[in-house]
Amino acid sequence: MNKGKLKSKSKFADRLGTLGALLVLCIILSFASNNFLTQSNIMNIFKQTSVNALISTGMLVCLITAGIDLSVGANAIFCTCMMGMLLQKGVTNPFIMILVGILSGVLVGFVNGTLLTRLHLPHPFVSTLGMKNVLWGLALLVVNSQIVSGFPTQVTWLGSAVLPAGIPVLGGFPISFILVIVIFVLMDVFLSRTTLGRSIYCVGGNPEAARLSGIQSANVLTFCYMLSGLMSALAAIVLIGRGGIANGANAIQPYDTDAIAACIIGGASFMGGKGTMSGTLIGALIITVIRNGLQLLSVSTAVQNIVIGLVIILAVLLDVTRERMDAKARRLATQ
């Protein structure tokens, strides 16, 4: 039993590593730029993180099942365009708008899941890659390739509102990041403490063994992609709030790769079975902090991309190396 405790302690230490990296990054940047450690910039970072953090949540669930959802970004933009289409058609009821946005996202997830499980496409890489392109086209089609603006304030509230400036320390804290925190806490409990959550890890580890143990693997997988669709839809509402517009051309922005990067930096693996919510949140923050800091230092986008790329490689390299060191330490400990 002692060893079990030890193991969970070392898992906590793993998390500390990523958290430490985030802190070191912040310290360096606050020395490099006077504008980094200001109240308004910190709130900015939270604002900029929310979309990626939400999308990463869905991505993480898919990665745990040894799958992937490449359609997340296009799905989010598609949802914004569905809401934009309603606006073009004269529907201004915010409730209907949000409902349609969320339903669109979940439906896309359902199709992704069905393609994988009931229609037996070999790997979600294929189906969601195809879906990404379909959604890109659909997003443009539903709004006639126009940029839609003028959403009702109830719709934009989630993505634009902040806590009143009067509140000490948290003044200006974005509502969207409160949503992120709520979702992450809920998801953390869901993944670790409920049967469906545990089933997701089991299906990721061995779908056939899970099925023969009475877990409806196909349903669990479909659920994961629907969850991913839901998160994309939530991200869509935040996107509308932040930009005030729905633009189908944004569907090819690198939302998907940013989300994968956040999960991987946070400890998830393409092999499935691994990954936590807290790690993913830190991963998403790291990516924003790097982008934000480099922007403050007036570094070009080209160089920013190079840095993000190197960070992803470094994060995985560290992870792999640490695992090898652990294995070696265990080996040496017995001699």
Add this chain to the structure above:
Amino acid sequence: MSNYVVELKHVTKRFPGVVALKDMGIQIKPGEIHGLIGENGAGKSTLIKVLTGVHQAEEGQIFISGKEEKFRNPNDSAAAGVACVYQELNIEKLLSITDNIFMNKWIKKKSGLLDYGTMNKKAKEVMASLGVDVDPSKAAGSFGMGVQQMIEIAKAILIDAKMIIMDEPTSSLGEKEVELLMTICRKLKSQNIAILFVSHKLEELFELCDRVTVMRDGEHIWTKEISETNNDDLITGMVGRSMEQLFVKDPTKRGECALKVEHLEEGGVFHDVSFEAYNGQILGFAGLVGAGRTELMRAIFGADPIDGGKIYIKGKEVKIKNPRQAIRNGIAFLTEDRKGQGLILGNTVQTNLILANLKGYCKGLFINDKKVEEVGAENLKSLRIKTPSQQEIVGQLSGGNQQKVVIGKWINCDADIYIFDEPTRGIDVGAKVEVYNVMNNLVKSGKCVIMISSEMPEILGMSDRVIVMRGGRIMATITQESETFNQEDIMKAAWGGKIDE
């Protein structure tokens, strides 16, 4: 010049928490077939890996034809003439036989391009010399396990191996293929190639080997001429107890009919299968590999669809469309493929133990960690699962302990009908006895147990009734009291003969 082609002296190899080999020694003569047996976890695999350079021993020496060698990796040992056919074959199924044989030792033309003409010809020759006439340009995966094994042996021959290690070579072969393998072993022997034959099947050792070495707890127990030993002697050597204690069959009482199957049908797999299984009894399913026994059980469990027929549980007809419904109807199914279908290998012992009954360990919406912990501790104790903790990754355990985790998983879902498919395959004698005890306890508590086994002593030792299948049909049902309850008659039925009543 030494008398031995391969000689191991005082080899010690440690792993975290265990000494896998302790002052181990073994001597193999040129052109002999040398049997190696021991329980799982006795150190056979480690010994093989030290011989093939996968592992490096901390102490001790390896001599090849009298010359000391240091194997830093598998290439070194191959260069010295030691080849190994692993239990899990290293075959690239999508590549052709030729590609598999010449992988990493390609024959090239002068131009530097690969010379497939020559390679195909050579591949065909060497396969033919092993008695297999195949087109070597076909994908290896399109052939059966027997041929795939021959590809591995062909590789060994092409590197001029002095000794070939065969790790459980017959475990995945059918009867005919085993015969062919034995013929080939004798042929290799006549070409002065030594074979280290690792097997759990004692009959094979007696049929094939010249000498046999017994290992226990990483140590060399003894090496004898095969003529100087017998079954009991070998088993005593392996476990320090004799054969009679292996099957402890307590008297049973036949209860109500737990499962009744009528005219069950799956196109091309099994036909018109009807049988009954009773509470408080073990029903054995005997037959050759491929007789349709596993498929029948998978269908009853809802893992595969059925095309016709009815299933009754406790007298009530049930429709089972998927494993979840089967489990709800009180059926547990211990699959024959433990790693592929039984366990989430990368997950913890604890999670695997509650896998089939996650709902049962919930308090409201959430998993009740305390209850999970308790039942885990209870399982570890009652099933004697050897693991550092419940948090250990199940893939790290030995085969026998993994099997006990699977059994624990099904015991925890409190079923009424337990189907065990080859429950003791690939586990050591000690763990076998414990699995038999679990079955005995289940029937004692009034549960119904169905056991598929290809090991005749197990079928005879454990079953109250035996159903013999062949080609997807039931050939005979024999009760323990019957005169035909013996190996000969059961085999006759399995091979398609009539039992004379």
